[in-house]
Every structure is written in C-alpha cells, then in structure tokens.
Amino acid sequence: xxxxxxxxxxxxxxxxxxxxxxxxxxxxxxxxxxxxxxxxxxxxxxxxxxxxxxxxxxxxxxxxxxxxxxxxxxxxxxxxxxxxxxxxxxxxxxxxxxxxxxxxxxxxxxxxxxxxxxxxxxxxxxxxxxxxxxxxxxxxxxxxxxxxxxxxxxxxxxxxxxxxxxxxxxxxxxxxxxxxxxxxxxxxxxxxxxxxxxxxxxxxxxxxxxxxxxxxxxxxxxxxxxxxxxxxxxxxxxxxxxxxxxxxxxxxxxxxxxxxxxxxxxxxxxxxxxxxxxxxxxxxxxxxxxxxxxxxxxxxxxxxxxxxxxxxxxxxxxxxxxxxxxxxxxxxxxxxxxxxxxxxxxxxxxxx
Ligand code: F6P
Numbered sequence: 467x468x469x470x471x472x473x474x475x476x477x478x479x480x481x482x483x484x485x486x487x488x489x490x491x492x493x494x495x496x497x498x499x500x501x502x503x504x505x506x507x508x509x510x511x512x513x514x515x516x517x518x519x520x521x522x523x524x525x526x527x528x529x530x531x532x533x534x535x536x537x538x539x540x541x542x543x544x545x546x547x548x549x550x551x552x553x554x555x556x557x558x559x560x561x562x563x564x565x566x567x568x569x570x571x572x573x574x575x576x577x578x579x580x581x582x583x584x585x586x587x588x589x590x591x592x593x594x595x596x597x598x599x600x601x602x603x604x605x606x607x608x609x610x611x612x613x614x615x616x617x618x619x620x621x622x623x624x625x626x627x628x629x630x631x632x633x634x635x636x637x638x639x640x641x642x643x644x645x646x647x648x649x650x651x652x653x654x655x656x657x658x659x660x661x662x663x664x665x666x667x668x669x670x671x672x673x674x675x676x677x678x679x680x681x682x683x684x685x686x687x688x689x690x691x692x693x694x695x696x697x698x699x700x701x702x703x704x705x706x707x708x709x710x711x712x713x714x715x716x717x718x719x720x721x722x723x724x725x726x727x728x729x730x731x732x733x734x735x736x737x738x739x740x741x742x743x744x745x746x747x748x749x750x751x752x753x754x755x756x757x758x759x760x761x762x763x764x765x766x767x768x769x770x771x772x773x774x775x776x777x778x779x780x781x782x783x784x785x786x787x788x789x790x791x792x793x794x795x796x797x798x799x800x801x802x803x804x805x806x807x808x809x810x811x812x813x814x815x816x817x818x
Pocket of ligand 1: 476538597598599641642643693746
C-alpha cells in the first residue's frame with residue numbers, strides 16, 4: 467500500500483507529531499510505503515513530494531511547524547496559479563502517477579472541504595483535524611489549541627506583573643477569527659478581568675466600567691480579546707477609529723483599537739499587545755503531542771481498515787471519527803451555555 471500525507475492551511479504545533487504517528491503506524495502495522503506531499507495541495511499540482519520513512523520522522527515529535535511545509539491558499543478546484551481555474555484533474559493525474567492508494571490530509575475545515583472533493587474524484591481520503599483555534603465541528607479538541615492557550619496564559623502572567631507595577635490597563639489580543647476558544651481558555655488560565663469573544667458582542671462602556679471600578683480599588687486590569695471580537699454595532703466604530711488614526715498600520719488589530727477607544731474613558735494608561743503568530747509557533751505541549759499522536763495512529767487505522775471519507779475526532783476522552791462532509795465548511799463557536807462562561811461570570815470576569 468502507498469499512502470500520501472499532506473498538511474494544509476496554517477501551521478500549528480503538533481503537525482509533525484501527526485506526520486510521525488501516521489508514518490510509523492503505517493510502516494509498522496501494514497508495511498506501507500509513505501510519501502509526504504509538500505506545501506499542502508500545491509505539492510499535488512507542482513509535483514513536490516518527499517519519501518517518509520523511520521529516519522525522516524525521527525526527532526520531529528517535539529518540533530513546531532510542519533516538515534512537509536504548508537500552503538494556506540492552495541485549492542486545486544480554484545487554483546490561484548491558474549486564475550481560479552479547476553486543476554484537480556492535473557492533481558489526480560499526479561496521484562495516479564505516484565501510485566497513491568490513499569491520502570491522509572491534516573488540516574482545518576478548508577483542507578477537509580478540498581479532501582472531500584478529491585474523494586468524490588476517486589481518491590480515498592482520511593482527515594485529521596488541525597487548528598489552534600479549536601473551532602472544528604464534531605471534535606472536542608484540535609491539537610495545537612493547548613499549546614496556543616499556554617502561550618496566552620504565559621503572556622497574561624507577564625503582562626500582569628508589569629500592569630500591576632504601573633497600575634495600567636493591559637489589552638492582549640489573541641488569535642480566533644471566528645471563535646473565541648483561545649481567548650476564553652487562555653484568558654481564564656491567565657486570570658484576565660475582561661474576556662471578549664466573537665460570539666458575545668461587547669459594549670465599550672461596560673469594559674470601561676470594569677477598568678474604572680478596579681482603578682478605584684487600586685487594581686490594574688487585564689483584558690483578553692479575540693481577534694474576531696466585535697463591539698455592539700462594532701464594524702463602524704472600528705472603521706472610524708482606523709480612519710481617524712494618524713498611522714493606522716501601526717494599530718495592529720482589534721486589541722489596539724479597543725485600547726485606543728478605552729484610553730479617554732479611564733484614568734490609567736492603556737497599553738495593547740498583539741500576540742499574533744507567537745501563538746502558532748514553537749514546540750507543542752505534552753497534551754498536544756499525545757493528542758496529535760493519538761489522531762495520527764487513529765488515521766492510520768482508518769487507512770488500514772479502508773474506512774475512507776472520515777475525519778478522526780476526540781469525543782470526550784475517546785478517539786472516534788465522522789464523515790468528512792459533516793466537518794467541511796463549518797466552524798464551531800463557543801456555545802452560549804458553555805460551563806467556562808458561567809464560571810467566568812461567577813468569578814466576576816466581565817464578558818463585555
Ligand atoms: O489558524 C487559524 C488562525 O490562527 C486564525 O485565528 C488567524 O486569523 C489566522 O490563523 C491567521 O493566519 P495567517 O496569518 O497565517 O493567514
């Protein structure tokens with residue numbers, strides 16, 4: 467059996483742990499030949515591959531990024547390199563030339579959508595969910611999320627000591643374009659006083675009230691805001707702030723905009739930090755290494771059993787799988803009744 471593996475979309479701590487687990491399990495349990503497709507689906511179009519054997523995956527478990535490289539914009543069904551044309555037939559011709567019997571695609575909802583379309587063309591596919599944002603449907607966790615949360619918690623720990631020394635309001639912007647999982651768990655782990663998520667539009671005045679109440683008590687304030695968070699009626703406010711700024715490019719993102727808007731409403735000095743891709747880099751946490759390894763092994767088992775068109779998942783503490791079409795093109799917001807939201811409110815954390 468000859469199996470291809472690719473990593474699509476943005477990178478994420480734990481990708482190499484999956485590549486290693488899939489490769490070792492397929493070699494050990496069914497004597498498979500394994501080939502890495504480089505730069506996501508682009509490798510199928512540009513014929514960019516590398517052999518994966520025990521030596522190739524030795525020592526990569528704890529490495530961040532992906533040894534196969536990735537591409538976050540390559541969709542062979544709308545290929546940017548051909549003016550948006552469908553070049554999937556070219557990719558399939560290369561698959562046949564390589565003699566691939568199956569493909570393991572590691573990625574987010576975009577990668578799962580493309581994988582699902584290749585399956586319809588006759589390529590047996592298995593999916594592994596990846597995103598630091600933890601917002602894929604039908605899996606309780608994606609690997610990379612725990613590593614990102616650890617970075618946010620450490621950032622808040624560090625911001626707290628400097629905020630307390632100066633009596634300041636510190637605004638930390640995290641990743642999370644569509645869902646607020648990183649800001650919520652990172653914010654709770656780092657003791658944030660205000661946590662703002664895309665799922666719960668916030669009121670600027672409510673955030674200012676928290677800061678002012680804490681000022682009266684001589685306390686600093688930590689605000690943790692997801693990049694997708696919005697003020698009620700927010701698009702307009704953000705756009706106006708950007709337009710009014712003398713140097714909009716230096717603003718960063720929504721965290722900087724919030725800091726800019728908060729400053730005239732509070733006594734303390736307000737500072738903003740944009741964590742950005744620091745959250746995606748570096749070595750995965752032990753939790754993510756284990757989850758990625760379990761996902762990789764489970765994907766290899768689906769291949770061995772020829773259970774095609776499925777994505778492995780974490781359901782509670784068990785590994786399971788769901789059909790690819792159940793995942794493709796959807797994301798998973800933090801539900802309004804999530805217990806951590808209730809705990810946050812109970813502890814007096816403002817959710818805006
Ligand atoms: O992986 C998803 C994500 O982390 C989002 O939260 C963020 O908006 C995005 O990646 C940024 O990715 P890039 O800058 O690589 O396009």
